[in-house]
Amino acid sequence: MLDGSQTKPLLRVLAGERLTDPPVWLMRQAGRYLPEYRSIRQKADSFLSLCFNPELAAEVTLQPVRRFGFDAAILFSDILVVPHALGQRVTFEDGEGPRLDALADPAALQRLKREIDHEALAPVYETIARLKNKLPPAVTLIGFCGAPWTVATYMIAGGGAAEQIPARLFAYRHPQAFAALIALLVEASTDYLARQFEAGVEAVQIFDSWAGVLPADEFRKWCIEPIARIVGALRHRVPGAKVIGFPRGAGTELPCYLAAVAVDAVGLDWTIELSFARERIQALRPVQGNLDPLALLAGGQALDRAVDAILEAFSGGPFIFNLGHGVLPDTPVAHVERLIERVRNRSGSR
Amino acid sequence: MLDGSQTKPLLRVLAGERLTDPPVWLMRQAGRYLPEYRSIRQKADSFLSLCFNPELAAEVTLQPVRRFGFDAAILFSDILVVPHALGQRVTFEDGEGPRLDALADPAALQRLKREIDHEALAPVYETIARLKNKLPPAVTLIGFCGAPWTVATYMIAGGGAAEQIPARLFAYRHPQAFAALIALLVEASTDYLARQFEAGVEAVQIFDSWAGVLPADEFRKWCIEPIARIVGALRHRVPGAKVIGFPRGAGTELPCYLAAVAVDAVGLDWTIELSFARERIQALRPVQGNLDPLALLAGGQALDRAVDAILEAFSGGPFIFNLGHGVLPDTPVAHVERLIERVRNRSGSR
Numbered sequence: 001m002l003d004g005s006q007t008k009p010l011l012r013v014l015a016g017e018r019l020t021d022p023p024v025w026l027m028r029q030a031g032r033y034l035p036e037y038r039s040i041r042q043k044a045d046s047f048l049s050l051c052f053n054p055e056l057a058a059e060v061t062l063q064p065v066r067r068f069g070f071d072a073a074i075l076f077s078d079i080l081v082v083p084h085a086l087g088q089r090v091t092f093e094d095g096e097g098p099r100l101d102a103l104a105d106p107a108a109l110q111r112l113k114r115e116i117d118h119e120a121l122a123p124v125y126e127t128i129a130r131l132k133n134k135l136p137p138a139v140t141l142i143g144f145c146g147a148p149w150t151v152a153t154y155m156i157a158g159g160g161a162a163e164q165i166p167a168r169l170f171a172y173r174h175p176q177a178f179a180a181l182i183a184l185l186v187e188a189s190t191d192y193l194a195r196q197f198e199a200g201v202e203a204v205q206i207f208d209s210w211a212g213v214l215p216a217d218e219f220r221k222w223c224i225e226p227i228a229r230i231v232g233a234l235r236h237r238v239p240g241a242k243v244i245g246f247p248r249g250a251g252t253e254l255p256c257y258l259a260a261v262a263v264d265a266v267g268l269d270w271t272i273e274l275s276f277a278r279e280r281i282q283a284l285r286p287v288q289g290n291l292d293p294l295a296l297l298a299g300g301q302a303l304d305r306a307v308d309a310i311l312e313a314f315s316g317g318p319f320i321f322n323l324g325h326g327v328l329p330d331t332p333v334a335h336v337e338r339l340i341e342r343v344r345n346r347s348g349s350r
Numbered sequence: 351m352l353d354g355s356q357t358k359p360l361l362r363v364l365a366g367e368r369l370t371d372p373p374v375w376l377m378r379q380a381g382r383y384l385p386e387y388r389s390i391r392q393k394a395d396s397f398l399s400l401c402f403n404p405e406l407a408a409e410v411t412l413q414p415v416r417r418f419g420f421d422a423a424i425l426f427s428d429i430l431v432v433p434h435a436l437g438q439r440v441t442f443e444d445g446e447g448p449r450l451d452a453l454a455d456p457a458a459l460q461r462l463k464r465e466i467d468h469e470a471l472a473p474v475y476e477t478i479a480r481l482k483n484k485l486p487p488a489v490t491l492i493g494f495c496g497a498p499w500t501v502a503t504y505m506i507a508g509g510g511a512a513e514q515i516p517a518r519l520f521a522y523r524h525p526q527a528f529a530a531l532i533a534l535l536v537e538a539s540t541d542y543l544a545r546q547f548e549a550g551v552e553a554v555q556i557f558d559s560w561a562g563v564l565p566a567d568e569f570r571k572w573c574i575e576p577i578a579r580i581v582g583a584l585r586h587r588v589p590g591a592k593v594i595g596f597p598r599g600a601g602t603e604l605p606c607y608l609a610a611v612a613v614d615a616v617g618l619d620w621t622i623e624l625s626f627a628r629e630r631i632q633a634l635r636p637v638q639g640n641l642d643p644l645a646l647l648a649g650g651q652a653l654d655r656a657v658d659a660i661l662e663a664f665s666g667g668p669f670i671f672n673l674g675h676g677v678l679p680d681t682p683v684a685h686v687e688r689l690i691e692r693v694r695n696r697s698g699s700r
Contacts, residue, residue, distance in 0.1 A: 162512075165644065168642075168644045169644055169647065169648060172644060172645060172648035172650075172652040173648055173650075173652075175652070212599075212621060213621065214621065215620045215621060215640075215642045215645070215656065215674075216621075216622070216623045216624050216659075217655070217656070217659055218642075219621075219623075249562075249601075249621070251599075251601030251602050251621065251622070251623075252601050252602055252604075252621075252622050252623040252626040252627070253621075253623045253626075254602075255623075255626075256623060270565045271562060271563065271564065271565060271566075271569075271599070271601065271602075271603075272566070272601070272602050273566045273569075273601075273602040273603045273605075273606060274566050276602040276603075276605075277602070290565075292518075292565045292568075294515065294518050294519055294522060295522060295565070297519065298519060298522035298523055300522075300523075302522040302523075302525070305567070306565065306567070309566075309567055324565070
């Protein structure tokens with residue numbers, strides 16, 4: 001299933017190659033900032049029913065590739081389909097974050113299934129199958145899941161929570177129960193990613209959006225080790241599986257993460273110091289990132305300067321241009337066009 | 351005013367000395383987790399009127415020193431007294447965060463005074479004067495202010511805001527107006543800190559609680575450069591003034607911060623990787639930190655292990671034991687006792 005890797009720019013970078021024109025895609029490139037997304041969104045009852053409608057989810061995945069010519073399409077879905085497929089109730093209210101039945105104490109873990117329900121996820125695999133033959137030949141199809149720590153923060157808090165206090169406290173107070181939840185998520189995520197590869201994705205990204213709130217020792221236990229187990233087990237089932245890690249906010253812990261986790265590339269958030277990233281991260285592995293999504297929203301000179309600084313920092317090595325987090329809903333489409341033009345013009349001139 | 355520095359453990363560490371028993375204090379060591387604080391708090395109409403009542407504010411400052419024998423007392427006040435003294439309306443609702451008249455656009459900056467109103471801050475200086483003769487001889491009195499970036503985030507958003515989006519967007523869209531606000535805060539903060547030294551503090555801490563949300567280039571412009579100007583101007587007015595910087599979340603940007611800002615020590619938040627901190631930060635400057643406040647709240651083995659890891663990492667150099675952020679209101683007093691006992695027993699045995 002990894003045929004064609006030689007001709008797809010993103011897969012070439014994941015193999016360690018430096019390209020004069022770095023491939024470009026954006027986290028949350030499919031979404032509310034696009035008028036064509038908003039018009040499809042109206043056709044689905046809820047956000048989750050859109051994720052689970054293969055026809056609509058495939059269309060939404062393709063929209064930004066069609067409009068902007070990105071080098072990758074990322075499956076339109078959500079990291080919380082995994083708790084859903086483990087039997088936890090998950091809903092998304094419009095304009096608010098997700099809502100889950102919070103796992104308030106160790107006993108609540110009994111409510112979860114022992115393994116992931118692939119029937120519940122069948123529409124996701126069908127979306128991937130539909131996308132497989134619809135993408136331009138140079139475009140890479142990326143699947144994803146949330147990292148166990150990040151998914152657990154939502155499962156325990158019942159939604160987003162400032163600094164993930166409920167999950168951090170649960171882990172301190174009930175380390176064995178928390179380890180059991182993480183182990184369940186390691187297995188579920190490995191299974192889920194393997195099925196995504198079998199359905200047709202060519203690379204996956206593991207989103208650890210809340211990696212940045214943990215002390216070093218907890219980060220090692222709840223982020224690094226579980227992700228290392230996922231990547232190891234996934235490669236056993238899907239030899240050569242390409243994986244991008246995105247431990248947002250890991251900062252000074254990134255070298256430890258890369259020493260332990262065999263990802264092919266690492267996504268950098270927008271706060272990392274660029275010379276540190278070049279010398280201590282890109283020297284080890286291809287990097288992806290890391291434009292501030294607010295610079296993209298603001299546009300103008302702020303955007304141009306931020307794009308230039310990133311190209312300057314990372315163009316000397318294997319590099320995928322991306323944001324440092326997802327596209328914000330109020331982002332003007334014209335700013336995305338300006339970004340792509342600038343990346344392609346500036347980098348080509350080197 | 352810096353007499354006695356030879357005998358006060360905290361000032362010895364700020365002068366670069368390594369002590370076998372590191373001094374200990376905790377950010378927000380005076381506050382809601384203490385029953386004696388809650389009983390004083392009832393006597394004041396509002397949080398701000400407590401800050402501006404020298405008798406009560408001095409008493410509240412002394413409470414944790416009396417109960418726990420900390421090596422420092424930190425002035426009981428709030429970083430938002432500076433916007434208050436610049437003419438912005440600031441209130442604190444119980445159980446919620448602060449509320450300010452948001453500075454929504456560049457024109458709103460006209461509402462601010464051109465310089466800080468020391469009359470409005472006179473009760474703070476009187477609190478310091480009262481404290482000066484009431485502390486045990488080995489205890490250091492610490493004053494503080496917020497860093498310009500962090501104070502500006504509250505002034506622009508009108509309160510706390512997830513990832514400080516309003517201020518970041520203001521800075522991208524109106525860089526000149528934002529620079530003018532920062533310049534006003536640099537001047538106001540320098541004046542404010544100089545007056546605190548004149549009233550009797552022996553060291554100050556500059557809290558940059560929201561330093562962690564900025565890209566490297568913005569961090570340099572809005573955090574590093576303004577704080578460097580404050581420290582330079584303060585030392586001109588108060589020769590030898592001792593300053594602790596606390597750029598929370600600065601992570602990989604900490605070496606840049608220390609290269610440019612002449613602080614005597616740097617506070618580390620709880621997320622920094624310990625070997626990075628020892629090798630790349632403590633090698634340059636004394637460090638202060640960095641226990642996860644949630645580990646203190648959780649107590650038990652989680653607390654013991656976290657304390658031990660920090661002592662292990664930093665005891666070889668100049669070091670002040672502290673949290674990586676403020677004490678949380680639900681923290682049991684017994685956990686603070688356990689922390690102090692462990693720090694004093696473990697470190698003494700080295």
